[in-house]
Amino acid sequence: MLRDITLGQYYPVESPIHRLDPRVKLFGTLIFLVSLFITDNFIGYIPAMIFLIIAIRLSKVPLKYIVKGMRAIVFLLILSVVCNLFLSQGEVIWSFRKLNITKEGIRTAGFMAIRLSFLIVGSSIMTLTTTPNNLTDGMEKGLGFLKVIKVPVHEIAMMMSIALRFIPILTEEADKIMKAQMARGAEFESKSLVKKVKSLVPVLVPLFVSAFRRANDLAMAMEARCYRGGDGRTKMKPLKYKKNDAMAYLAIFMYLSVIIAVRIIF
Amino acid sequence: MSIIVNHVSYSYNPGTPMESKALKDINIVINDGEFLGLIGHTGSGKSTLVQHLNGLIKPTSGEIYYNGKDISDSDFSLKKLRGDVGLVFQYPEHQLFGEDVFSDVCFGPLNKGLSKKDAELKAFAALKQVGIEDEYFYQSPFDLSGGQKRRVAIAGVLAMEPDVLVLDEPTAGLDPAGRDEILEILNNIRKERGCSIVLVSHSMEDVADHADRIVVMNKGSIIFDDVPREVFKHARELDEIGLSVPEVTKAMVRLRKEGFDVDTDVINISEAVETISKCFGI
Structure with a gap:
């Protein structure tokens, strides 16, 4: 789907x-x-x-x-x-x-x-x-000159790479939740618009919950590895x-x- | 109420470099009232297979018959099939959405077209069966503990009164007590409702005690399909694909090696107790 x-x-x-x-x-x-x-x-x-x-x-x-x-x-x-x-x-x-x-x-x-x-x-x-990682790396380096005027280039690049990274995760999750609700008899191919929107509630609520859970976990994991922004950070490649x-x-x-x-x- | 899986193959992303064959020529028969254990390592295709059973995934080739009817026929009602073959996904608690526990469990039966009253009766019975007390009925499902959430989610499928209940790793991430609780509930469901149960797991311990038959999958193919006792005789082959026989079977094999005259084909603790007692003449 x-x-x-x-x-x-x-x-x-x-x-x-x-x-x-x-x-x-x-x-x-x-x-x-x-x-x-x-x-x-x-x-x-x-x-x-x-x-x-x-x-x-x-x-x-x-x-x-x-x-x-x-x-x-x-x-x-x-x-x-x-x-x-x-x-x-x-x-x-x-x-x-x-x-x-x-x-x-x-x-x-x-x-x-x-x-x-x-x-x-x-x-x-x-x-x-x-790859999304490469892309944001390129963006960070390419726009590095903006740091001079205090633009938080690294932070923006980090946010972008996290957002990009989460797109496939969340689509997969949405796919799974849709299937699970279909297994409980939910239908998403309704003709009436109101019904269609209503039928999305059982998908959107768990999806939001899961997005928050993942964001929380990620923040915790980054914190645990002492992530504190771009200053003095070096790259492996x-x-x-x-x-x-x-x-x-x-x-x-x-x-x-x-x-x-x-x-x-x- | 049998399901026949006939020469089913399935590929993800066919025709792209990401193509991967998840199932290769699978044949299984799931009989009435049977408790079937489906065992396999991560990525062996077991989750993909169970999604075929209620028509969520269409096989790339092959057919699936439910009560003698091909489920991919255009006049076959997939909606009805999904009520008859209840599928509980992995981490089902991630699919809860209702404002309270009770309305979440009512979702399935209402979709089936039951009246509000009937749906509530079924939801009530299902929640009782999974051991959720009345005091939790009108709480938000998000306030429950992990084990409770999972039981509510299982009740959500159970309330549809399926003839076949399929559960994808229902014990994943639970502590031993939570695990035993779920397995106990499944056993009761089967006794009281007489429905068949397909339990997917990567742990032999989960299925050894309750399953009538075990199907072992590896890399998209079925390698064993037999009663537990026979399957566990292949300890070495199971070991090679990253699965193992139950700990008590292993212990008996070890005892035998050390020179004790015990049976090695035991599959649960009570049988082990029996053969050890016999060995010592008690």
């Missing part, structure tokens, strides 16, 4: 992308997201698509697996397409009562659909190829840049210049 949520779940295979330093992947993802917003015409999406295809190919994550994770946002995608299609002003080409489809509407709808799906695929490649990382940075900058060039030329 809930196991089907693949969005942002690490996919364990050996690949050049998996081996990259998390800072490179974070930076690359950021640049990719920015590039999607720089682009203002369809031609700009061609280099973006090429960049994405190369990244997917290199990552060795099957396309099917990535697409499966996209199912969660299908509703959002359709909503944005429909809104853009009917609510844009401009040259009307088809109308039904008060609903108008305009030329501009079709253009924006297509544009938004591509932008949104690239956004999701791009960021899920990062999470699919980087400190992040170090390698040759591949430099090449990846180069590729990212090249991609960015292509996108900017496309924007200026067309």
